[in-house]
Amino acid sequence: MISVNKPQRLFCHLFHCVDPPKPTPRNHRRRRRRGAPTPAAFLFAPARAEVCGTSKQAGARLQLIDGLSLTGSNTMSTSTGVTALDHTIQEANIWLKAIDEQLALEDRHQAYSALRAVLHALRDRLPPEVAVKLGAQLPIMVRGIYYEGWHMAATPTKERHLEEFAAHIVRELPPHFPINPLTAARGVYEVLWEKLDPGEFGKLMAHLPTSLRNLQG
Incomplete structure (x- = not known):
């Protein structure tokens, strides 16, 4: 069994991968179709999800400014979950x-x-x-x-x-x-x-x- 190297383990720790990416054995590589996503695209998908706000946590961060009520309501429309920011x-x-x-x-x-x-x-x-x-x-x-x-x-x-x-x-x-x-x-x-x-x-x-x-x- 091929072990996952340290950079891959570190990446999974930072971006909360469910399973670490498994490298393909050198003698068993497949030819990639033109236009098909590269392995790197899948590797960095969790990071893109965080940046683009497709995850629930990223969506909450992007809605930070929505908490500032400009319509006259006395209540906040959302909570960031961070006490200092909510305050x-x-x-x-x-x-x-x-x-x-x-x-x-x-x-x-x-x-x-x-x-x-x-x-x-x-x-x-x-x-x-x-x-x-x-x-x-x-x-x-x-x-x-x-x-x-x-x-x-x-x-x-x-x-x-x-x-x-x-x-x-x-x-x-x-x-x-x-x-x-x-x-x-x-x-x-x-x-x-x-x-x-x-x-x-x-x-x-x-x-x-x-x-x-x-x-x-």
């Missing part, structure tokens, strides 16, 4: 719900758009080291939204007037957004004051011009 999805939902209520928006999609636009405008106006300190205070999923597309070398921007700051927010919002950009900023500011440490957030905001800090001309 950060719940935290993101709490933030979106607070912004939705603060701004009286139609749904969580709009709350997400408002949060993203204002966080980006605020992040870009702060000095990089201060922006990083603000990011460190955000929940994991909100932090990902905050850092999306950040070009640190281009910051801080030179906006000093409300009109410039409002124009920055508009560029980040989807077309025909139902509320004024400064109204969106005030709502997100309120949630930031509520959710973060007021003292630390106040220190960060002190780096903004007074008009952008108070959102008043």
